[in-house]
Amino acid sequence: MIALVTGATAGIGREIAAKLCAAGATVLITGRDQQRGAAVAAELGATFLPADHATVRGNLDLAQRLREDVSRLDVLVNNVGGGAFATRMLTDEGHEATLALNYLGPIVLTQALRPVLASDVHIVQVVSSALTMHTGDPFTEPTPYTAIAAYAQAKQLNLLATMSLARQLGVRARVNAVNPGMAWTPGVQALTPQAVPAWRYIWPLVRAMQRRALPEKAARTPTRLALDPIDTGRFYESRGTAKPLPPRLRDPALHDRAWRFALSTMEG
Structure with a gap:
C-alpha cells in the first residue's frame, strides 16, 4: 500500500503518517521545510517530498514528480491546510491565500494525480467543523475579511468538491471528508484573537482548551478512513460518525460546480 499524506511534518498530518507507517504502508509525506521534513521522514520511516501547497503551480509540480516516481497511489490524505492570515492576502497567481491552500490546492492535486490513483483508492479530505x-453562497467571498471566515468558506468548498469526486470515481473508490476535531497544531498555535473575533472575550479559555x-x-x-473506510461520499465527524450534510449543501450540481471551479485554476 502506497500512501501520500500532505502537510505531514507536524500536527495531525504527522500523526496520520505515523499511524499509516505503523500499519505497514509505504508513506510519502510533504511539507515546505526540507530539513524538518527529512528529519520527520527518517523518524517515521517515510519518504519526504518538498512541496508548496499554497499555490496551484506548487501542487501541479508535486503531482508531476509523483507521476514520474510512483506507478500507483492507494491512499491519498489531503491533510494540508490552515492559513490564519491576519489580513486578506493573494497568492502570486491571484487567488485569495486561504482559499488556495485549503480548497484549490487539494482539489487540483487530486485531479493531477488521477493517472496514478488506484481504482479502489482511499481518498481522505481533511476539512473542519468551521x-x-x-452560511452564504459558497462561491461568494465573505466580507469583511476575517481569517476564520475565509477558512470556513474554503473548507466548505473543499467538502462540496469532494462529494463530486466521490460520484465521479464510483463505488470501488472510497472518497470521504472528515472533521478531525480540535488539536494543538502549529496552525492552531498561530491563531490570534483577530483571526476569530467572536472568541476575543473568551480567548484565554479557548487557548486552554486547544492546548489540551x-x-x-x-x-x-x-x-481509519484511509485504511478501512466502509462507505464513500460521506462527511465524518471526529468521533468517526458519518454526519448528513446540511440540506443546502446536498445539491450534486453545487458539488460539481465546486469541483469545476477548482479545476479551472489549472488553466491559468
Missing part, C-alpha cells in the same frame, strides 16, 4: 460557519487537544487523537478517524 465549514458550517459560512492532542493531534494523535485527531488523527484517529482520518487514519
